[in-house]
Amino acid sequence: DIQMTQSPSTLSASVGDRVTITCRASQSISTLLAWYQQKPGKAPKLLIYKTSNLERGVPARFSASGSGREFTLTISSLQPDDFATYYCQQYDTYWTFGQGTKVEI
Amino acid sequence: QVQLMQSGAEVKKPGASVKVSCKTSGYIFIGYDINWVRQASGQGLEWMGWMNPNSGNTGYAQKFQGRVTMTRDTSIGTAYMELSSLISDDTAVYYCTAAVSYYNPAAYYPFDYWGQGTPVTVSS
Numbered sequence: 056d057i058q059m060t061q062s063p064s065t066l067s068a069s070v071g072d073r074v075t076i077t078c079r080a081s082q083s084i085s086t087l088l089a090w091y092q093q094k095p096g097k098a099p100k101l102l103i104y105k106t107s108n109l110e111r112g113v114p115a116r117f118s119a120s121g122s123g124r125e126f127t128l129t130i131s132s133l134q135p136d137d138f139a140t141y142y143c144q145q146y147d148t149y150w151t152f153g154q155g156t157k158v159e160i
Numbered sequence: 161q162v163q164l165m166q167s168g169a170e171v172k173k174p175g176a177s178v179k180v181s182c183k184t185s186g187y188i189f190i191g192y193d194i195n196w197v198r199q200a201s202g203q204g205l206e207w208m209g210w211m212n213p214n215s216g217n218t219g220y221a222q223k224f225q226g227r228v229t230m231t232r233d234t235s236i237g238t239a240y241m242e243l244s245s246l247i248s249d250d251t252a253v254y255y256c257t258a259a260v261s262y263y264n265p266a267a268y269y270p271f272d273y274w275g276q277g278t279p280v281t282v283s284s
Binding site: 110151 | 195197204205206207219221222255262267268269270271272274275276277
């Protein structure tokens, strides 16, 4: 099974900050990586697919990159609506999620 | 618009089974796989398995093989996930998902539509 490891587990930041979350795969997954945002009590929301492609309606302050085993999600200027938990997901071989990164104030 | 509407919260005793439904609308049900994902309280997301609503073919994560069954009723566009031999560690919110925009029948894909989640509590 492919394991996904995110860092950090928790990230404390302020409105306007630039934040970066890292996701590492236990083996190469090419570019078959997605990012989801989840708010308390809600289902996850797809933000980015195939490493760097923004889902419809996702603000341009979100960007992502990577390939192989290491990937990053960046929020260029954190907004109040962005405080949430973020998960990476590999879909190279079945599906596996990272453990999540909580972005808090 | 695409919608996945799940059944309501369940409370079960250890050893029992639970069956969660996922009623779809706004797209061709048999055209896209349904996946199930669960999330224990305060924990991360865990993929459970997939089902092709057209063929009925399924694939389950090794952890759940032998305990999970995914089925569908194509006449009403509804998918079901049944988990048996419940233990307290199965207490979680269970989500159905569909990959309508990015579905690839020859490979894997991200999940762009999610149900609202069904809380399942296992307690004696």
